[in-house]
Amino acid sequence: MKRIDSVKNDHVKRWKKLHTRKGRETSGRFLVEGYHLVEEAIKAEMVVEYILMTEAIVLPSTLSVQNQDVILVSEQVMKELSETESPQGIAAVCIIPSPPTVKSLEGRYLLLDRIQDPGNLGTMIRTADAAGMTGVVLGEGSVDVLNSKVIRASQGSIFHLPVVKGPLEIWIEALKKASIPVFGTALEGASSYSAIQPQAQFALIMGNEGEGVAKSLLEITDQNIYIPIHGHAESLNVAVAAGILLYYLRG
Amino acid sequence: MKRIDSVKNDHVKRWKKLHTRKGRETSGRFLVEGYHLVEEAIKAEMVVEYILMTEAIVLPSTLSVQNQDVILVSEQVMKELSETESPQGIAAVCIIPSPPTVKSLEGRYLLLDRIQDPGNLGTMIRTADAAGMTGVVLGEGSVDVLNSKVIRASQGSIFHLPVVKGPLEIWIEALKKASIPVFGTALEGASSYSAIQPQAQFALIMGNEGEGVAKSLLEITDQNIYIPIHGHAESLNVAVAAGILLYYLRG
Numbered sequence A, B: 001m002k003r004i005d006s007v008k009n010d011h012v013k014r015w016k017k018l019h020t021r022k023g024r025e026t027s028g029r030f031l032v033e034g035y036h037l038v039e040e041a042i043k044a045e046m047v048v049e050y051i052l053m054t055e056a057i058v059l060p061s062t063l064s065v066q067n068q069d070v071i072l073v074s075e076q077v078m079k080e081l082s083e084t085e086s087p088q089g090i091a092a093v094c095i096i097p098s099p100p101t102v103k104s105l106e107g108r109y110l111l112l113d114r115i116q117d118p119g120n121l122g123t124m125i126r127t128a129d130a131a132g133m134t135g136v137v138l139g140e141g142s143v144d145v146l147n148s149k150v151i152r153a154s155q156g157s158i159f160h161l162p163v164v165k166g167p168l169e170i171w172i173e174a175l176k177k178a179s180i181p182v183f184g185t186a187l188e189g190a191s192s193y194s195a196i197q198p199q200a201q202f203a204l205i206m207g208n209e210g211e212g213v214a215k216s217l218l219e220i221t222d223q224n225i226y227i228p229i230h231g232h233a234e235s236l237n238v239a240v241a242a243g244i245l246l247y248y249l250r251g
Helices: A010-019 A021-027 A035-043 A075-081 A118-130 A148-154 A168-177 A238-250 B010-019 B021-027 B035-043 B075-081 B118-130 B148-154 B168-177 B238-250
Strands: A002-004 A029-033 A048-053 A070-073 A090-095 A108-113 A135-138 A163-165 A182-185 A202-207 A223-226 B002-004 B029-033 B048-053 B070-073 B090-095 B108-113 B135-138 B163-165 B182-185 B202-207 B223-226
Touching (some): A021 A029, A029 A148, A118 A238, B035 B048
Parallel strands (some): B048 B070, B135 B163
């Protein structure tokens, strides 16, 4: 088994760059961390280039890794590569798969307009997965879906359903052509969500944490909806709002 | 106007201790940070001992502070006191108010069992506020509600509705005596939430991120409910789940 002890090793230097979007795009690789996510990546048949483990690690029986791919790393190397406070001691370098293709438009879609917070993006992908959505569409200007905080917050759901990137205008038009109703979320000129009936197929657009969904998108939806605020809060967290609406709309 | 430039100033040393639960309990004070939260604290008639501002700060017209309470601090002092990456340059030292008393049990309550993540706790308080809940009850073993990350994630909602601490067993018994139905959340021996009718009054218990609601509590509720998972996710984030259930149950 290969072994890397020094944080100055060239591999380690290259893997550290996977923490940035640029580093991931240049190398075509991304990093996942922790038992659960490494397991999910393997289950999802990601191409795993290396599995990095510290000596202390005990592999759970559910996790079958092939020896030739494993590199033993020192605690310091793991710490250098980890973005969590207490690393579990296992990580994987994966090849970024080619973007999923959507063959025919049917089902339920979550469209996301310029989400900035990685925790919110990951949580919404997890929620979309739980709600049985067909796919998630990320518009331009969103935080990168392979950001390690997004992967962590998604709890592996980024491996469960297609997350595609694309201009939301074009998606909205295509969804409408396919007779899938598109709901924007807005505070003005919108209906309370409970006035809408649950739908067999639909698309829901959630927007930027500060600004909401872009006006240009709200103008081309079928209908815009809001969640009533009954107390004194100014708004809901975007991931919480997505959860309420996805579960309501799917009925 | 008083002025503090050095991070070694005794006040600064004392205020830094407000980042820990022990420091807050010993001094009876807590710290809020940023325009919005300082404004919410003042609006909520918290006793504000000091407002700390850097020289660069321009007070918005909505924020009226009395000069005698203001201390001008250097950028370094603000950075030392701040727990955010880019401090806005304004913070307030507030006196911890005496715990709110619940005079009569009526309305809608969110009960929280050993929530660990400050972001989850703050987001649930914000969601409970938005959903028009009467109050939030924190059981033992929860992260401190005056943790600065909780306050930030609550977006000021901790100032909008009573958040009380207390043993959940006693609360559950009292709510049941007051004919308020108590719903636990569980994966086993529970009904899908959509089988329940929305309720004029109710209490909902959400549990620890890893373990859920304690079994001893689930045994004394009126009914336990769960949110069906339609996809491949193992679970929902607890704050998202709280949002779905609170908005569903209030109808």
